[in-house]
Amino acid sequence: QSVLTQPPSVSAAPGQKVTISCSGSSSNIGNNYVSWYQQLPGTAPKLIIYENNKRPSGIPDRFSGSQSGTSATLGITGLQTGDEADYYCGTWDSSLSAGVFGGGTKLSVL
Amino acid sequence: QVQLVQSGSELKNPGASVKVSCKASGYTFTSYAIYWVRQAPGQGLEWMGWIDTNTKNPTYAQGFTGRFVFSLDTSVSTAYLQISSLKADDTAVYYCARYMSGNSAGYWGQGTLVTVSS
Numbered sequence: 001q002s003v004l005t006q007p008p009s010v011s012a013a014p015g016q017k018v019t020i021s022c023s024g025s026s027s028n029i030g031n032n033y034v035s036w037y038q039q040l041p042g043t044a045p046k047l048i049i050y051e052n053n054k055r056p057s058g059i060p061d062r063f064s065g066s067q068s069g070t071s072a073t074l075g076i077t078g079l080q081t082g083d084e085a086d087y088y089c090g091t092w093d094s095s096l097s098a099g100v101f102g103g104g105t106k107l108s109v110l
Numbered sequence: 111q112v113q114l115v116q117s118g119s120e121l122k123n124p125g126a127s128v129k130v131s132c133k134a135s136g137y138t139f140t141s142y143a144i145y146w147v148r149q150a151p152g153q154g155l156e157w158m159g160w161i162d163t164n165t166k167n168p169t170y171a172q173g174f175t176g177r178f179v180f181s182l183d184t185s186v187s188t189a190y191l192q193i194s195s196l197k198a199d200d201t202a203v204y205y206c207a208r209y210m211s212g213n214s215a216g217y218w219g220q221g222t223l224v225t226v227s228s
Contacts, residue, residue, distance in 0.1 A: 002154065033212035037155070044205055044218040045147075045155065051212035088155050092213045098171040099145065099157035099213065 003028060004089055004102035011108040016079050020105045022072040022089030028100055032092040034072040036065055039086045039104075049074060079109050112136040114206055114219035121225045122196050130222045132189040132206030139187035140164050143209040146180060146191050149221075150202040160209070161189060196226045 005023040012018040022034065036049035047056055049065035052072065064075040072089055089102040117131040132144065146158040159170040161180040168180035179192040189206055203221040210216025 033214070035212065035214035037215070039155075044221050045207075045215070046218065047210065047214055047216050050210060050214035050216065054212075056210075056216065086154075090155070090157075090214070096172070097169075098159070101155040101157060104154040 002103040003093060003096070003100040004091065006087075006089060006102035006105045008103070009106045009108065011110050012079055013110055014079050014081060017075065017077045018079060018107065019076075020074040020087050020089075020107070022074070022102050024070050024072075024091065024100075026070055027095035028070075028091045028093040029067065029072055030070040031094060034065065034067050035090045036063075036072075036074045037088045037090060038083075039088065041085070045088065076107070081109050083107060084109050112208065112217045114208060114217055116204075116206060116219040116222045119223040119225070121227065123228050124196055124198060124226055126196050126226075127192060127194040128196060128224055130191040130193075130204050130206075130224065132191070132219050134187045134189070134208065137208075140184055144180075144182075144189040145207045145209065145215050147205040147207060147215070148202045149205065150199070153202075158191075158204075163189070193224070196224075198226050200224060201226050 033051045037045040038048045039045045052067040053065040062077045086104045088104045093100045113135045140163045145160045148156045158174045161168045181190045205221045206219040207215035208217040
């Protein structure tokens, strides 16, 4: 069971918007930056959001992140079939003194 | 550009040991920590710990103490993960990743599949 809670799956049509939630606690999301990772099938994870809402170079602005209290949200607009992937949130947990990930959310673009 | 290149897949018998390498390039190796992450077949990401590339001090997450060892050879900009007394449930893809700001893992190796089977 993961320290961070994500929905197992979300789906939306091409061109639409989707959000993926990540719920934690005061020892993790509530007091530490959240990152989001995209893992396309058969590939390594890729950082798409860091420090709650910043995008690394090369990540399109269709991807956004936000954080409020002990929860974080990844938003993806203008969905494309190439966005079909597993998405993971991650952060530091001050009580565990360890990094933690959510269980992952499978995005289907129908 | 920053690259992390890992060693190839391994097939090991139960009880054996394995050493996975992660060679970094494109930046000053000792300026950024290296994380290790495990992904069992069909499962999510699991943070194993990290190693300070400046002090060589490793930190292990719960569940990854004892049989797991992180090490470095800074002369060749390479990090290592050694697992001893391998068990079937160590079968997984092991990733190295480089620290980026905000405790994020900004750059990832391609992963190394370790299969433990007799």
